[in-house]
Amino acid sequence: MIKSGSVAFWLFILVNPVLAVASGNTPDLPEVWTTRNSVAFSLANSPDSRVALQRIEVATAAVNQARVGFYPHVDVSAQYGQTNNPMYSFGNILNQGTFSPSMDFNDPGRTDDLNLRAGVEYRFYNGGRDQAGVDAAEATLSRSRTERERVHSRLAFEVVRSFQSMVQAAEMLEARNASLDAIRASLAVAEARFNAGDLLKADLLNLEVQESRASENLILAEHRLQLSQKIFLNLLGLKDGSVVIDSSQDSKQEIPGDQSYELRPELQSFAHAEEAAAANLQVARGGKLPTVDGFASYQYDEGFVIDGTGDSWMAGVKVNYRLFDGNRTSADVAKAMAELSTIRAQRKKAELGIDLEVKQAKLSYHQAVQRLQVTEKMVEQAEESARLSRIRFKEGVILSSDLIDVEMRLTDALVRQSVAKANIKVATADFRRAVGLPQFEGMTQQGESK
Numbered sequence: 001m002i003k004s005g006s007v008a009f010w011l012f013i014l015v016n017p018v019l020a021v022a023s024g025n026t027p028d029l030p031e032v033w034t035t036r037n038s039v040a041f042s043l044a045n046s047p048d049s050r051v052a053l054q055r056i057e058v059a060t061a062a063v064n065q066a067r068v069g070f071y072p073h074v075d076v077s078a079q080y081g082q083t084n085n086p087m088y089s090f091g092n093i094l095n096q097g098t099f100s101p102s103m104d105f106n107d108p109g110r111t112d113d114l115n116l117r118a119g120v121e122y123r124f125y126n127g128g129r130d131q132a133g134v135d136a137a138e139a140t141l142s143r144s145r146t147e148r149e150r151v152h153s154r155l156a157f158e159v160v161r162s163f164q165s166m167v168q169a170a171e172m173l174e175a176r177n178a179s180l181d182a183i184r185a186s187l188a189v190a191e192a193r194f195n196a197g198d199l200l201k202a203d204l205l206n207l208e209v210q211e212s213r214a215s216e217n218l219i220l221a222e223h224r225l226q227l228s229q230k231i232f233l234n235l236l237g238l239k240d241g242s243v244v245i246d247s248s249q250d251s252k253q254e255i256p257g258d259q260s261y262e263l264r265p266e267l268q269s270f271a272h273a274e275e276a277a278a279a280n281l282q283v284a285r286g287g288k289l290p291t292v293d294g295f296a297s298y299q300y301d302e303g304f305v306i307d308g309t310g311d312s313w314m315a316g317v318k319v320n321y322r323l324f325d326g327n328r329t330s331a332d333v334a335k336a337m338a339e340l341s342t343i344r345a346q347r348k349k350a351e352l353g354i355d356l357e358v359k360q361a362k363l364s365y366h367q368a369v370q371r372l373q374v375t376e377k378m379v380e381q382a383e384e385s386a387r388l389s390r391i392r393f394k395e396g397v398i399l400s401s402d403l404i405d406v407e408m409r410l411t412d413a414l415v416r417q418s419v420a421k422a423n424i425k426v427a428t429a430d431f432r433r434a435v436g437l438p439q440f441e442g443m444t445q446q447g448e449s450k
Contacts, residue, residue: 027041034247035439035440036249038159038232039159039160042235046236049155052148052152059143062141065137066134073120074119074120078116082111084110098307113302115299117297124292125289127291135282139279140276143272150269153438159235161426163247164422164425166232170225173221182386183207183407187204203399204400206400206404207403229243253428253432255365259435264436267347267350271347277343281340291320291321292319293318296315358434361435367427368426374420375417382406382409382413
């Protein structure tokens, strides 16, 4: 098995995997998969991670949209036209400075006008709705970032669990191979004893049946390993490829010392959602307050039919206050208050659920440690029992059925030990996820090295 990882992978993924996500390119594949580089690769390449990043981009654009209200609106326009309408023609004459007292007001004649205009408007006050809108958008942006952390936290845990599933499947395949080799060795002894007239045909048949059963179990173990590899590649965002793993290179995952769960992205997400809801409530309440706008404009007029020019300007302040809007603002306020109360209730529910998750993860870890201790003793006893039974069977002291039972107990003990080892790794990963920690020290939820 190859033991060396790809240097380019570590430089690209652990230093800045976000670049890989932003560019949409698949990061370099390592030669050997470990839990650490598997987690880093998945955070950079998984479709879930890419979707979460795009949501951040959407939220960032929404913040920029919300900030529009703090800037003035500047417009420029130009138009040219001709008319013989008395009202418009008289207006053109006034704007171009060509009025004469002898003019017939009812029929000033045909005029034209080239109008160039520039104007600026600025809202000085609108009940705090602009600022509240920005606050809501920024809180939503922060929430989208914590949602990405939540996706990464769950994804990292699933990758660790999938990796350990492959390790367990490989160990189970090894145990099934060892079991089949032991049965075949005993079957060779049994055939020799049968040919020598020292063994009954029924005992020989029992071992042959056990060989077939062990072969079937081996096929199932091979299929399970292949399936676990496909699931692993799917989590990494890969359709196919060879999977070479090396669990000996894994960085140790420390058990959390602080079992508080304040770092959980879910709770931070609810906190930002509450901020956004409070800001939206302020936006709704701002509808009951007046708006104050300032405006200024300059225009230039030139006519070619009567050959005149002129310019003018206008500036002022405008105050608007809506006396009655059919109770729409009151309904908006009531809706925003209800949404804020809902988010607070959901946050409380999430806190209770996360507290239960942490306690369950802690219990699962301690249970996995105890199970491993028991299975290690079980394997030690089963191996010694199998060794002695094989010697006794060769000497003709025990029956084939007794040997089969011993071999099955050994295989069962090896499988249980493999499951227990994997369970400790998975329980540790789940414990770290439950308290909101990254899977490995020195790695953030985005997969970046600190």
